[in-house]
Amino acid sequence: MKPTRTLLVASAAALALALSACGTTEDDADNSSSDSNEKITITDARGEKVTLDGPAEKVASTEWNTVEYLISLGIQPTAVSDIKGFKAWDQSVELDDSATDIGTRGEPSIDTLAGLGLDVVFVTDTLAGDAIKQIEETTPVIVMPGGDSSDPFGQMWKNVDLVAQATGTEDEAADLKKDFDDKIAEAKETIAATDAAGAPVAFNDAWEQGGAVSVRPYLEGSQIGAVLKELGFEDAWTSVEGVEGDAVYGLGTTDIEGLTKLPADTLYWYIANDTDVDVYAGSLKDNKVWTSLPFVKAGNVERFPDGIWMFGGPASMLDFTDAVVKTVS
The missing domain is CATH 3.40.50.1980 (Nitrogenase molybdenum iron protein domain)
Structure with a gap:
């Protein structure tokens, strides 16, 4: 399925699910990351609290925007959906050749994900069927909205911040936002x-x-x-x-x-x-x-x-x- 058509289906699915907004850092004691020896608890788009043993290092993403967030924050994903498609449609960051392909963005391979020993899998709220529940049987899952047309930039940065919390890259996220704002102003x-x-x-x-x-x-x-x-x-x-x-x-x-x-x-x-x-x-x-x-x-x-x-x-x-x-x- 070609990317342009896939997104129309994804949009409809996202609307049907009507999940809550992504967790943020604003006055939320549950969304915290200290040092690498402390657990991190994050509230995702479902309102679910997801606890990690520490900053995630082996991570996977079923959606390309999150792949881009990770690489921009200095984290090379262990696994990515439709790597060939990603490299054709998103060349703003460089994905390592070592990444494992986990299938399509809407229906990733549950078996492949389960066998990678991942710290966390990032997904959007558009996955088909009960894929999220199946992934959670072996690996923590953090769910993010695909977007929000009422505040597109705001949602993008909420998603970036959520990924940064989970991976311990909050400083990199702050630098990313400053660089972004400076370049937009210059343009x-x-x-x-x-x-x-x-x-x-x-x-x-x-x-x-x-x-x-x-x-x-x-x-x-x-x-x-x-x-x-x-x-x-x-x-x-x-x-x-x-x-x-x-x-x-x-x-x-x-x-x-x-x-x-x-x-x-x-x-x-x-x-x-x-x-x-x-x-x-x-x-x-x-x-x-x-x-x-x-x-x-x-x-x-x-x-x-x-x-x-x-x-x-x-x-x-x-x-x-x-x-x-x-x-x-």
Whole structure:
């Protein structure tokens, strides 16, 4: 299953589960990590208290955003879901070749996980069936939300902090956030001095099925939308009636006809990957509706670099920011 389609299913599953928000460090005596000889108790997204014997070293993750968090904090995961896919879609961090593949993100191999002697497994609340209960029979599990469209940056940092607590890397997390804030501020200043400052942006990905092209807008509730807003851009998708984001990832849906409602001066940016089909360079190349759009005629369509995971962590968001600066400079 291709990453773009998988995330639509994941979004729906996350909504159906309706689990509580991720545990945080705010005034919570249960969320603590002292030295390596003391137990660590963390409250996860389920409200469950998970106790570890000390900072986790042998860790696994079923979702790519957490893989990125771990590597950014200096922890190489022992096991990861769909390593080939991760290396194609998230190149903002480097995963060691020693990592064990544990299957798909939605349905990891329970037997493989059980045989690795892990300290903890990080999962999101989108796993199929009773996978979490099965993993917990042999290994502690910390559950995190996939996202929160009401506060995309806030949820990203809550997730990072939770991983940092479990692995004893709180100092690294603080450095990561400072570096992130500094680079966003620098990019915002650079963009403000360009002709693109304040322009409407329509960021998206798209695919074709049964001869019909579907477009997936990244709205303000997405992490990408949050970055674009922070950098001073307008969300062009607000001009397209009926486009609403889901509660987890802030993603909408429309079709080629819906693009006719976008402002004429829209900067139309999208993500694709060489492992998938780029419909804009393919089936839409000679589509009369597409080619007649004013921003297409003006040459304001840009495919962003492969390997920037739109649902990743701070590293991915900073690579996206760098790509924005390069595009408008």
